[in-house]
Amino acid sequence: MTGIDIRRPDSPVGSSSMTVGAEFATRTAPFRPELLAHCYRMLGSIHEAEDLVQETMLRAWRAADRFDERKASLRTWLYRIATNACLTALEQRGNRALPTGLVGPSRELVLNPPRYPEISWLEPIPDVLLGNSADDPATVVAARSGIRLAFIAALQHLPARQRAVLILRDVLAWSAAEVADLLDTSPAAVNSALQRAHAHLEKVAPMLDQMSESLSPDERATVDRYMHYFGKADMRGLAEVLREDVVIEMPPALVWFAGRVDVLEFFTGKICAEPGKWRFIRTAANTQPAAACYLRDAEGIYRAQSIHVLTVTDSAIDKITVFLEPKLFVRFGLPATL
Known part of the structure; x- marks a missing residue:
């Protein structure tokens, strides 16, 4: 088959264009979660990733008559478009960061630290956007692999093309030849870029390969205890769950x-x-346990305050990343008040 049987956006509107447009949406929809994850790995922002997936689909729609399924699968073709869109976006935007990647730990107690919205901060991605058991298992694996917050933060230290090579080779398990074809380079150049990326990540995040993608029952209980003790303002209890x-x-x-x-x-x-x-509601982000935190106001209403993304090791919490952005609750499908 050569081309996808759809009309270009400038084609005359009619029932046939609606039919073929629906066919295009049906064929590309299963790839959306993994393309969203791919763009998120590249950009570190769920907002920008969603925009780039939309741009990818628009570019695919416009170029559908040039797609040749004999030369590449629809999935590979969409990844090519998405990766190139991300590389273009990264030429115009700075890398995203977490505070631990910018300054050293505070030596003084600061209860109300100033905020710096002008910095491009890394954002969490809700697990609900990464597919579920009802979706195709292969696409769910592609979406959920290599998405942990520490890994996404580490990727921000890499140049854009090295970042793309690492994601395509290590996370998505593409061959050097496939990546070379996508990036219009040689397999030797791909392997060289991958080696440089590995060496750099070993310097900035040497413990990445020891991070688990799933929680044990004891570790899930630790998360529940964290929310319980926090809500009770029980410092002794919190001390028990913190490394x-x-x-x-x-x-x-x-x-x-x-x-x-x-x-x-x-x-x-x-x-x-x-x-x-x-008060807390259990949720999940970046395939990690997370807690949506609500703060009671003067009227007794619990209002969305922050998302706590937790890193648990050996049944104790070793990192708490608190995203102080109530607007994130919409992405997580959570209410603004309780």
Whole structure:
């Protein structure tokens, strides 16, 4: 088959164009979750990733008459369009970051740290957008692999093309020849870029290969205890679920704290004054456990406050990334108030 049987956007509108347009949507829809994950890995932003997936589909629609299924699968063709769109976008935008990648830990207690919305911050991606058991297993695996927050943060340290090579080779398991064809380069150049990417990631995030993609029952219980103790303002209980070297960061605040003592001191100043002031809903982001945090206002209404993305190791929490952005709750399918 040569080309996809659809009309170009400038074709006359009619029932036939609606039919073939529906066919195009039906054939490309299964790839949306993994393309969203791919663009998110490249850009570090769920908002920008969604825009780039839309752009990918629009470009595919416009170029459908030039698609030759004898030369490449529809999936490969869509990845080519998406990757090139991301590379173009990265030429015009800076890398995204977390506070731990910009400054050292605070040596002083700062209870109300200033926020820096002008910095391009890394964003979490809700697991609900990455497909579910009802979807094709292969596309779900492609969407959920290599999506953990630490990995996405580490990718931001790589040049754009190295980032693309690493994702396509290591996460999606494409061959060097396939990646070379997509990027219009040689397999030797792809392998060289991959080696440089591995060497750089080993410097900035040497523990990445030890991170698990799933939680044990004990680790899930740890997350529940974290939400319970936080809501009760129970510092002794929180101390039991935090590793000694635990880290907390809170974009768009630049300040972050390292070590159980400093983290608990910060928590004491922020949450201990009034038990019951906070409520949580369990959720998930970046294939990690997360907690949607609601803060009670003067009228007794619990309003969306932040998303806590948790990294759990050996049944204890070793990193808490608090995204202080209530607008994220819409992406997670969560209510604004309780």
